Amino acid sequence: MNAIGPAGFWSYTHRDDQLDGGRIRRLAEAIAHAFEITTGDELHVFVDNASIAWGEQWRARLDSALTSTTFLIPIITPKFLKSQECRREIITFSSHAASLGLEDLILPIHYVDVPQLTEENSSDEVVQLISRRQWVDWRQLRLEDEDSPGYRQAVNQLALRLKGILETPPASGPIAVPLSDPGADQPGFLDSLAEMEVSLPEWAETVQEFGEVLDSLNKTTQESATQLQQSDARGGGFAGRLRVTNALAADLSEPVAKLAELGARYSADLSRIDPGIITMIRMIGEGEATQEEENSAREIFRQLTEMIAASREAVSNLQGLSEGAKVMASGSRALRPLMNSIQTAVQQVIDGQTMIEEWARMIDEL
Template identity: 55%
Template sequence: MTNAQPAGFWSYTHGDDELDGGRIGRLSERIANEFEIITGEKLEIFLDKRSIGWGDAWRTRLDSALTGTTFLIPIVTPKFLKSQECRREVIKFAGHAASLGLQELLLPIHYVNVPQLAQSNGERPGDEVVELIARRQWVDWRELRLEDEDSPLYRQAVHKLAQKISEVLEGAPPARPVEAPRPSQPDADAPGFIEVMAAMEEALPVWFEIIEKFGSTIGLIGKETAWAAEEINSSDARKAGFAGRIRVAEQLAGRLEKPVDEVESLGTRYWDTLSAIDPGVIGFIRRSGEGGLAPDDRLVAREFFEQIRNLASVSKVTTSQLQGFSESVGGAAQTSSRLRPQFRSIQSAVQKVIDGQTVIDEWRRMIDETDLD
């Protein structure tokens, strides 16, 4: 075990904890106590995400010698996945941990059933945060949360979880940060300056193109739904009743088929390209801030940083508009069972863009804190 005191960041929704009688908070205390009993070392668990600097605290630890002793424990529930704040923490932590080769420091607890997480048919989850969690060896607490907290079964489960945390920390490999390749190491395993820049050079135009297409396709969907609203008004004026509304819904579903398919495809491409390169970009920005870049490389890095700032500005405007549209679609989805699957697909695609904005915003935050001089 490392000499540095281990620390866990407990990511959960306070609503879940209140609804479950405070059991989520008490679980963190029990795990910390059990960890200390079996290892002889204290385990500090930070619970309150609303406190100032909660996210900065784990980022600071990951950027320091405490890298291998810092982990995030998301308490996964349906409410957790609906919380944009919780989603952001998982996305950001996963990117930083992957940039250091320490993916196992994300330790999810499946607390209340999320069907997508437990599916065993091999299909890719439709939710990208669920997919990030599913790649880890999550702990199943769905039945255990119903047990008495002082029962032997519950206490044994707490012991096993504390033991697992101890084993993960014990076996965590040294951080493998992204570094610019040295002349003596042209074939280094970690992507270096040239590889990251080449990937970004290819990806940036794709992201701008997807954002532009996404906005125009959502605009088309908006026009079609506006058309349907006018048709329903006309139908009601003719006293066609619910039969008339059903007819309009059927027509709208047909008209939305292609744009919905397009939005789904764009959302998936956007998230996949961002998440794939995220660890390399985080590592590159971190390495740039440490100094040691050649003058020419420093100039290229400045240009790259400016491109990221431009991408962040453009995507932020589009993301804000999409978020409002997604909320309005959510209300409309309740009006027709025929349209509900399509509207859910639209919401899922928009969520991918919103989650992608978390990745880009984290890049920009790091860039703004980086002094290339």
């Protein structure tokens, strides 16, 4: 399907749809029908996010002017937040939307209760992206009969909301500032370049510090493993293991706190520079930059290519650390809070890598 009119891409886990008897896919169809009967225009709905065609249409619209008529409708459930693919979809779309001032094109549907959405100061990047938007509450509606008046009225209201967004002129220019600062001025091309010039070295320093903290964590855990073996050899039993584990928790406290700080900084750095980078890539690709601007931007892209390679290595190492943290958290109450902090920091970096890989894809296509 080569859709050139309004389109809605449904981001959800197939398992959720199966568990709910196919209601998620039927909801997508019902909203498309309500949109068409209300506006007279077809809303192309893409629901098979596991297919190649879904991904091809997704990329084609993100890289073209059709972005302004493309909705992402994430179906938020606990499984959604655990799905790396779903997280990747919402982060990628949000990056492109922010670069064009089209934040309203993400319409989350809170389908099954996710407590993090109503908590303040969540460290989860995807939860932040969702909570900054006026999500639709479907937690009780999903239990209603699909033919009930309340359910049908809610479907119609959502279709009208889509219609209203399409009829509202978008903000002019990219948003290259944190989304939590809605009053900030919109930057121009040179402003974005200046932001990159300052932010990229800071991001590179954060990546380097990650490596140093990882070395410290690995050294500490290896020493603890040796102590466990020695305790077992002496016949220390479970009491001996507990002493070693408690000592490990104390030793890990400082480096884990540093890792958590780096994870938050890493996420903040990327959120600040991501819209500007995408804007620069798009302007060069469309021939809108002067030769001087293009030369300056391409030097930044050269630096980015080098840092992308370094970040991939860091992510690979962190994923191994995260898996080890899960195992350790399951076996020790003393270590569990620390291991949870490690997994949170790792997830922030993995989410950030989604933005980075999108830069790499777009730069390659230049």
